[in-house]
Amino acid sequence: MTQPCIHKAGQWDTITPEIAGWRYVSFSVKTLAPGETFTLPADEEEHAFVPLSGAVTASVEGDEIVFGGRASVFDGLGHTLYVGRDTEITVTAADAVELAIASAPATTKHPVRLVTPDDLPVEARGGGNATRQVATPIPPGFPADRLLVVEVWTPGGNWSSFPPHKHEHDHDGEAELEETYYYRLRDPERGWAIQRAYSPERDFELSEVVRDGDICTLPWAYHTTVAAHGHDLYYLNVLAGPAPERTLQAFQDPTLAPLQDGWPALGVDARVPFIPRYPEGAPSPEKD
Structure with missing residues (x-):
């Protein structure tokens, strides 16, 4: 049986269904030198491109789309370019770039769409030391087939993805979803x-230190994350599953879910939100 697993930085290159032991989610991070180019041929998968640092130009369906530009994931909200199935794309790095690429098989072709920081709310979620900042560039309402993409920033010492939750069965209040957590510090x-x-119910327990560049594959299980004191954490979630209805529904651990009832009294951690929409001094693309 495929189990949740941590893949350490330097020991993984890409996560595929064959490596993860599941059916849908693929994930990789490409490091590109200035001017370096690569092409993904048209295939039966939809893709999401998220520059973690640097800017790129995408040539797709006769258009050139320039996006990205933050120095790191802690300098601003992300840009995300969605590209539907049966669509070739060529990506060229404008400068040194780290580019996350998420993929999943798709049955329906949806149009190319760029999500910019201006499209994203600067959202604080949780309360007390379970406060974190969340942006969802590809939410359930996005015109895609299966892919869901979420960026999360957690200040040092805080809990995230809390209360612990799972999404392994399709029924009321829960959806079956494969998920990756890609961590940066x-x-x-x-x-x-x-x-x-x-x-x-499976007599399974994983509690492991994660560091910059590690990734966790979660086919099932309740899960939660805590950032060490003084060490701000970012993770990029990619999710996909078999259900025809796109949803992020999760089932919370019933023994811990009541803790969130105390969050209104605790208030939101004053440090959050702590990631600006755009890096300081940088205009949005719409204002260039």
Whole structure:
């Protein structure tokens, strides 16, 4: 049986269904030198491109789309370019670039669409030391087939993805979804967090330190993350599943879910939101 697993930075290149032992989600991060180009041929998968740092130009369906530009994931909200199935795309790096690429098989072709920081709310979620900042460039209402993409920033010392939740069955209040957590730390040399995944019914427990560039594959299990004190954490979630209805419905651990009832009294951590919409001094593309 495929289990939740941490893949360490430097020991993974890409996550495929064959590697993860599931059916839908693929994920990789490409590092590009200035001017470097690569092409993804038209295939039966839809793709989402998220520059973690740097800017790129995408040539797709006769158009050139320039996007990205943040120095790191801690300098601004992300741009996301969605490209539907049966569509070739060529990407060229404007400068040194780290580019996350998420993919999933699709039955319906949807149009190319660029999501910019101006399209995203600067959202604080949770309360007390479970406060984090969330942006959802590809939410359930987005015109895509299966892909869902979420960016999350957690200040040092705070819990995230809390209360622990799971999405492994399709029924009321829960959706079956495969999920990846790709982690980056503001201090990549020393920063760390802890990822927990557990399933009482399967007698499964994973509690492991994660560092910059690690990735977790979650086919099932309750899961939650905590950033070490003083170490701000970012993770990029990619989700996809078999259900025809696009949803992020999750089932919370019933033993811990009541804790969120105390969040209004605790209030939102004053540090959140702590990631600006755009890097300081940088105009939005619409204002160029």
